Amino acid sequence: MKALRNLMLVVVMMGLVTAKLFAGPIPSPLPDPKFVPGNVVKGQSTLLGRDGSAIQVDWIVAWIPGPDLYGYAYQLENFSTTDVSSFTIIPLGPIVPGSVFISPAGSDWDPSAAVGWPPLGWPAGAATHNIAGEVEPAGGLGNSPTSGGVGIDGAITWTWPVGAQLLPHTETVIIGFLSPMAPTYGIGNAFDGVPTGGWGPDYNPLSDPLPVPSPEPTTILLLATGLGVVGIYRRKSRR
Numbered sequence: 001m002k003a004l005r006n007l008m009l010v011v012v013m014m015g016l017v018t019a020k021l022f023a024g025p026i027p028s029p030l031p032d033p034k035f036v037p038g039n040v041v042k043g044q045s046t047l048l049g050r051d052g053s054a055i056q057v058d059w060i061v062a063w064i065p066g067p068d069l070y071g072y073a074y075q076l077e078n079f080s081t082t083d084v085s086s087f088t089i090i091p092l093g094p095i096v097p098g099s100v101f102i103s104p105a106g107s108d109w110d111p112s113a114a115v116g117w118p119p120l121g122w123p124a125g126a127a128t129h130n131i132a133g134e135v136e137p138a139g140g141l142g143n144s145p146t147s148g149g150v151g152i153d154g155a156i157t158w159t160w161p162v163g164a165q166l167l168p169h170t171e172t173v174i175i176g177f178l179s180p181m182a183p184t185y186g187i188g189n190a191f192d193g194v195p196t197g198g199w200g201p202d203y204n205p206l207s208d209p210l211p212v213p214s215p216e217p218t219t220i221l222l223l224a225t226g227l228g229v230v231g232i233y234r235r236k237s238r239r
Contacts, residue, residue, distance in 0.1 A: 025131045026208055032182040033070065034063040040125035041183070044134055045208035047190055047199035053080035055190045055199040058109065058134070061183045061211045062118070062126040069096060070183065071122055072211060073176035075109060075129070076166060076190060077137050083165035085193035087145070088157045093181035093213035100148045100156055103174040108141060117174060142170025165193070179213035186212030 025044035033041045040062045047055040056077040064071055078084050107115040109129035118126040143166055145158035158175050160166055188210040189200030201207045 025134065030183055030185055030211060032063075033061050034182065038125040039063040039065065039123045041211070042129055042131055043211070044131055045188075045210050047188065048204035048207045049080065049082075049197070049199045050203050052204075053082070053199065055080060055084065056134075057188065057210060058129045058131075059211055060109075060126050060129060062122050064121050064123070064178075066121050069178045069180055070213065071118075071126070071176060071178055072183070072213070073118075073126070073174050074188075074210070075172055075174050077171040078142070078166050078168050079137065080192075080199070081168050082192045082197065083167055084160065084190050085162075085165045086157055086159040086191045087175070087188070088155050088191070089188045089210065089212060090155050090186055091179065091213045092184060092186050092215045093179060094216065095150070095156070095213060096178040096180065099178035100150060101176055102145055102148055102158065105144055105173060106141065107173045108171075109174065110136075137169045137171050139167065139170040141173065142167050144173045145175060148175060162193075181213035181216065183211040184214040185209035188212075 025042075027041060027043055031041055033039045040060060042058075042060050045057045045059065047057060056079060058075040058077065060071075060073045062071040062073070063069075072089075074087075074089070076084060076087055101119075103117060104115045107117045109117065109127070143160055143164045145160050145166075146164075148156065148158040150156050156177060166172055186209060187201050189198055189202045191198040197203075199207065201209075
């Protein structure tokens with residue numbers, strides 16, 4: 001079931017990336033940081049709600065040469081008028097078990113932050129998120145998520161406790177994970193605790209994608225094989 005879901009997401013995201021002309025802080029195509037000077041790729045994605053409200057997600061993908069892994073890091077900025085209660089990323093490829101993290105309280109991509117970033121081994125360019133024209137929330141660092149983990153479907157979710165959600169006009173500390181796979185564009189959604197409320201492609205199709213680990217080569221092969229079988233079946237059914 002998980003493999004089938006990933007195959008479907010690959011098809012959906014290939015269509016979204018092809019159809020949408022990314023502007024400003026979203027690089028297109030998304031480069032592999034292993035082959036970029038400094039080994040860091042940075043961007044900013046906008047997740048939209050049904051009412052047009054927005055959550056900005058600053059992100060960095062870094063290649064960590066020692067273990068030959070990719071670090072995926074995100075920071076939510078709540079520009080809506082509603083609290084954020086959880087944030088979910090849907091990887092298309094594997095992540096390193098136990099690598100989902102929440103950075104220490106006070107950590108930020110701002111050079112003046114009280115707690116240092118990035119973690120040991122990450123490239124120096126991952127220390128700051130300095131994209132021209134980006135705007136920071138007026139309230140600065142807000143409540144941090146208290147848990148982050150992987151569900152049985154492979155989705156990664158960070159949650160805030162009731163009464164201590166991410167408030168409007170504040171931003172999170174840095175959250176993320178490690179993966180052996182280079183990035184591609186995928187899906188992420190933020191939620192406000194109401195069944196019909198949130199931000200991202202599930203709520204507004206004009207939302208930007210987020211970087212996630214690419215599928216493994218075997219998944220791509222399964223996708224190609226599946227599409228081929230569907231094509232053969234359709235041709236036979238028309239005879």
